[in-house]
Amino acid sequence: MSDKSSGRRLVSRAKIAELAGVGASAVTNWQNRHPDFPQELRHGRDRLFRLSDIVQWLDARSVPKSARRVEEPAGVTYGDRARAWFGQSEGVPVAGWATGFAVSSPSAEQQRLRSRRVLAELLKPQMRTRWGAPSLTAYLPLPMCLIFLRRSAPEDWAALEDRVGAHLMMTPKGFLVEVGERTDRLLKTCGVAPTMRLALHGLEPLPAADVPQLMASVAELDRDAFRDLLDAYADVVRMDSRSAFTPRTVVALLSELVAPEGVSGRIHDPYPRGGELLSAMVAAGGDGSVSEVTVGRPDAATLHLTAMNLMLHGVTPRVGTHDIAPRPEPVDRREERVDLVLTNPPFNAESGRIVDGGWRYGPPPPSNANFAWIQHVLSTLGPGGRAAVIMADNAAVSDQPRERAIRQALVEDGVVDGILALPPHLFTGTAVSACIWFLSAPAQRTEVHFINARELGELVTRTRRELSTDDVRLLGQIHRSLRDGRPMPDEARALGRSVSVEEIGQRDYSLSPVDYVSLGAYEAATPAQVESARRKLDDALELAGPLDEEVRRVWDRAAPGRSPEPGARGRRYVLLQDLCKVQPGPSPSLMNPGMYSADGPVRVVLPKHLRNRRIHGSEDTRISARDARRLERFLLNKDDILCTRTGTVGPVALVGADGAGSLYNGNLLRLHGFEPGVDPRFVLSYLSLPGTQAWIKDRAAMSTVDSIKTSAMRQLPVSLPPYEEQHRIGELLRVFDDQIAAHQQVAAAADAARAELSTLLMDIAAMPTAHRPDAGLVPSSDHDTEEESEDE
Structure with a gap:
């Protein structure tokens, strides 16, 4: 944000309290007791204040020692807290940071969550009613235009703020006219017909429509909010497959x-939909290395959305270059070429009447335009240019004579780098599965790489699938490994391979990854990989051996007659709340999955991480240091106990030294602060008893979703022996938990070793006898075995 625009931002009392880290009543007291408190600006029913005035006033108020946060030094002011909330990059136009007080901007996850919360408020039905929109479809152009102006035209946005802040008599209807005119004027610069003034003209705002509050809310939205608005638009107008926007998960994959390291030069999309692919590439470039962006104009209904999306990412597209509307035609070879093409053209659309000449790889059939798009894309590439095109599956395997001949010509001319088969249910509006074709300018090529990602991703609804961040990262590694001829990660060997042009010819020029990378197939392990797996198994067995011996000794010590009988003297019956504190995890308003990040410094323990009374796998769920500081009271200590409270209730785990300093989420209960004379290991063992587990599950089943209340857990009856007996029982059972963990490692290592060895054995068994390597793993024949025995 510019200094100028941030200085005009308006904030409410609730926002002031949030910025200063105080309660709402404190702001009211400040306003009542201090005559110099900034003057409020009345806009309808709302009372707002200028952000710059507020921060300047807060600069003069030091935070009392009793209210300072752990990271705050002496002398820190409430103004410093406000800057810490927005971050220096927001440019709040007031002077002075407290000396030595280092602050960080909100994390990307926090900013995204805040933006989504504000957007959800803007899209509520009462807002549509207030602005006189008969439907969400009619209302959406308003927030779209405002975020477009806010992010792509700071001068226009500042001018609007000037007019609103100066109390000029601008009615809500006049405001709509001005927003539409400013938006249309900007769209004209890239050749898009004016449409937004007309769209906003249809709104009839009520007197309750609050222009300053609307602008203040839009100022809270991040750039990605425009994509959220595109998705909302797609939902309400029910776009078909020819116009639907490319799903976020596919954009992230591309x-x-x-x-992965940015793009440069000229980039183009002949079928831009909402501009989502090109805007992602511009964002990936980051440093202005994209010299020009061009788009086709196949759909005038969404062309303004394409232009707005790209302009708020900092580029003004050239519209109409390499025009394909209404049907794809060959491009004049004299036209300017581009460096990168990304496109998601309609699947299996009819070509209509096409000319026979001008198609380098053969004229496509009139019934299907798939190969018209492929050839058009190739015709736009300059030397060294490359492309990624999303195609329906059947383009890779069609038996249609023209299409098969085109595939053969494409392969033999070396323009097909690779094909990636996507999982089903990624695209809205169609059940057709798809592939990504990686193309380049003609070259001498002996191989094409194939990736089969059919089984990746998870269904997030009954009909829609998404790829996870890990899926995207893995596919990127496979793609680059195959492209550069580098070894692939072990877990990826069955998902991709490079195939010779000769083998493709033998398969009648099929380009379907499924024909070359069957998910039931395998890549044979090398003897070195088998040996590595064997060493890991040996290490696991070596670790488990001493534990097995120790468990045998434990059985001897714990044999009947050697331990006190049930009901032994000194045992007392208490409630769990008498032994320790029972603390639920943070509520969703304090911590939610949107705050998790793969690279945050602080781990977060989830119910799925509690297995066999230990914590496993929490390394992959993390949170930012900023968020962790807010949740300090939920940090775990060594020997705390975690219990699952919601869902599959019952699992418990003891926090070890490596888990100390982690956080836990709201579906867990934390037992901590144990009283003197209470051994946490005994409590852990008691919670694991079948009878205790039944008690917990009975009380959890009283609600619609299995969930035990904190108050109920505190009432758990515990039969508590003297401390020495607690310690003895806890230590004896700990040995069994160590043995269980060790044998789980043995089982995992044995399973991996078996898998590696089986692929090598099967590969050797399939070879002709004369060509088998002397690996020392299998005899070459029965006769050889007999001779070896005689020699011995």
Whole structure:
């Protein structure tokens, strides 16, 4: 944000309290007791204040020692807290940071969550009613235009703020006219017909429509909010497959595959939909290395959305270059070429009447335009240019004579780098599965790489699948390994391979990854990989051996007659709340999955991480240091106990030294602060008893979703022996938990070793006898075995 625009931002009392880290009543007291408190600006029913005035006033108020946070030094002011909330990059136009007080901007996850919360408020039915929109479809152009102006035209946005802040008599209707005119004027610069003034003209705002509050809310939205608005638009107008926007998960995948380190030069999309692919590439470029962006104009209904999306990412597209509307035609070879093409053209659309000449790889059939799009894309590439095109599956395997001949010509001319088969249910509006074709300018090529990602991703609804961040990262690694001829990660060997042009010819020029990378197939392990797996198994067995011996000794010590009989003297019956504190995890308003990040410094323990009374796998769920500081009271200590409270209730785990300093989420209960004379290991063992587990599950089943209340857990009856007996029982059972963990490692290592060895054995068994390597793993024949025995 510019200094100028941030200085005009308006904030409410609730926002002031949030910025200063105080309660709402404190702001009211400040206003009542201090005559110099900034003057409020009345806009309808709302009372707002200028952000710059507020921060300047807060600069003069030091935070009392009793209210300072752990990281705050002496002398820190409430103004410093406000800057820490927005971050220096927001440019709040007031002077002075407290000396030595280092602050960080909100994390990307926090900013995204805040933006989504504000957007959800803007899209509520009462807002549509207030602005006189008969439907969400009619209302959406308003927030779209405002975020477009806010992010792509700071001068226009500042001018609007000037007019609103100066109390000029601008009615809500006049405000709509001005927003539409400013938006249309900007769209004209890239050749898009004016449409937004007309769209906003249809709104009839009520007197309750609050212009300053609307602008203040839009100022809280991040750039990604425009994509949220595109998705909302797609939902309400029910776009078909020809106009639907490319799903976010596919955009993220293409960014990883095509632009892991940014893009440069001229980029183009002949079928831009909402501009989502190109805007992702521009964002990946980051440093202005994209010199030009061009788009086709196949759909005038969404062309303004394409232009707005790209302009708020900092580029003004050239519209109409390499125009394909209404049907794809060959491009004049004299036209300017581009460096990168990304596109998601309609699947299996009819070509209509096409000319026979001008198609380098053969004229496509009139019934299907798939190969018209492929050839058009190739015709736009300059020397060294590359492309990624999303195609329906049947383009890779069609038996239609023209299409098969085109595939053969494409392969033999060396323009097909690779094909990636996507999982089903990624695209809305169609059940057709798809592939990504990676193309380049003609070259001498002997191989094409294939990736089969059919089984990746998870269904997030009954009909829609998404790829996880890990899926995207893995596919990027496979793609680059195959492209650069580098070894692939072990877990990826069955998902991709490079195939010779000769083998493709033998398969009648099929380009379906499923024909070359069957998920039931395997890549044979090398003897070195088998040996590595064997060593890991030996290490696991070596670790488990001493524990097995120790468990045998434990059985002897714990044999009947050697331990006190049930009901032994000194045992007392208490409630769990008498032994320790029972603390639920943070509520969703304090911590939610949107705050998790793979690279945060602080781990978060989830119910799925509690297995066999230990914590496993929490390394992959993390949170930022900023968020962790807010949740300090939920940090775990060594020997705390975690219990699952919601869902599959019952699992418990003891926090070890490596888990100390982690956080836990709201579906867990934490037992901590144990009283003197209470051994946490005994409590852990008691919670694991079948009878205790039944008690917990009975009380959890009283609600619609299995969930035990904190108050109920505190009432758990515990039969508590003297401390020495607690310690003895806890230590004896700890040995069994160590043995269980060790044998789980043995089982995992044995399973991995068996898998590696089986692929090598099967590969050797399939070879002709004369060509088998002397690996020392299998005899070459029965006769050889007999001779070896005689020699011995």
